[in-house]
Amino acid sequence: MAEVTNYIDRLVAELCPDGVEYRPLESLGKRNKGTAITASKMRSLEPGKKDLRIFAAGSTFVDTDSSNIPAKDILHGPAIIVKSRGYIGFEYYEKSFTHKNEMWSYTLDSNIVNQKFIYYYLLTQAYYLQELARSKSVKLPQLAVKDTDSLEVPVPPLEIQEAIVEILDKFTNLEAELEAELEAELEARTLQYEYYRDSLFEALDCPRATLGELGKFYGGLKGKTKNDFGSSGARYISYKNVYENISTDFTWPDFVQVKEGENQLSLMKGDILLTGSSENMEESGLSSVVTKEPGEKAYLNSFSICYRLNDPSILNPEFSKYLFRSRLARKQIIRTAQGVTRFNVSKKKLANVTIPIPSLEEQQRIVDILDRFDALTTSLSEGLPAELAARRSQYEYYRDQLLTFPRKGENQ
Secondary structure, X not given: OHXXXXXXXXXXXXXXXXXXXXXXXXXXXXXXXXXXXXXXXXXXXXXXXXXXXXXXXXXXXXXXXXXXOOHHHOEEOXXXXXXXXXXXXXXXXXXXXXXXXXXXXXXXXXXXXXXXHHHHHHHHOHHHHHHHHHHHOOOOOEOOHHHHHOOEEEOXXXXXXXXXXXXXXXXXXXXXXXXXXXXXXXXXHHHHHHHHHXXXXXXXXXXXXXXXXXXXXXXXXXXXXXXXXXXXXXXXXXXXXXXXXXXXXXXXXXXXXXXXXXXXXXXXXXXXXXXXXXXXXXXXXXEEEEOOOOOOOEEEEOOEEEEEEOOHHHOOHHHHHHHOOOHHHXXXXXXXXXXXXXXXXXXXXXXXXXXXXXXXXXXXXXXXXXXXXXXXXXXXXXHHHHHXXXXXXXXXXXXXXXXXXXXXXXXX
């Protein structure tokens, strides 16, 4: 990449030896208004031909039929869309579009600029504009139209603009290809792991029993909310903790106040925790297993269920954490959920879920295998974001180098 920046530096020295002229963004074209539409209205639009994209804040957009929006509010790319609230950023779009009316966009029709070059330059200003927006409103950072209208952008000769766009387009495409390859590798590794895990459990030739025969179900801590959290009290395991973690290690910083003598469930090593309610049936009853002694009182919230074995020694907790996330258990647990917009897991039906009970030696063998496989998958899933972040940092560094010009009239 160093030779690329040297090439652009030579072009700048040759074509604009006195420096590059900077102009206000508003002087290079037209600023566009959007359309009056709410987030709920956007979500309710029928997709139809999907010939129109409606942009909202952040990365939110909806593809819909252009007949759903007044013709006067429809814009045609290429254009640069300004994400002016919350997360401040820019998007370059080449097809028909509109955006919520608190946003704006630019169509640059000046014959001295390449519109995509200006877009790439604006990306280098996103941090400055984010800080500017934050200084105006702490709750919800917000830019004003004048902030981008008056923003001065470089206007080197078109030959330089087009050369930089070609370079950055190639780099962007390479980055997208790499990201797709890494994510595909992670997905393949994850699917391989899940297939192998599920095969291990389904091939077990051992006694089986229902959860109702082996233990009991308990409800979580009722009547407690985040308002009850404090710097002292008992460890509180939330629905989110159960949902997101295959095992519960009590490292989360949530506490709940518990009254003297209050009769509530205190968790124990070996307990299997299940989410009791979900918006999606396929995610109903996700589990998290208590794999170590809490070391202090720990309570479960009321949107979750605790299953406790009558004899905790018959299942290795590490074995349980894999078993209850396996296809063998999940397909039975999902069938216990009932509902329309929310799906609630039935304790009565959970009692009929059947699980294998292999010997403790066999359980440990399976745990050892899956721990190794899980470590391989985890190392990739943790390495992927780091790899992508490093690539993006490298890209942003060279992009900023390419788009930094000596200003005309200033000392060289």
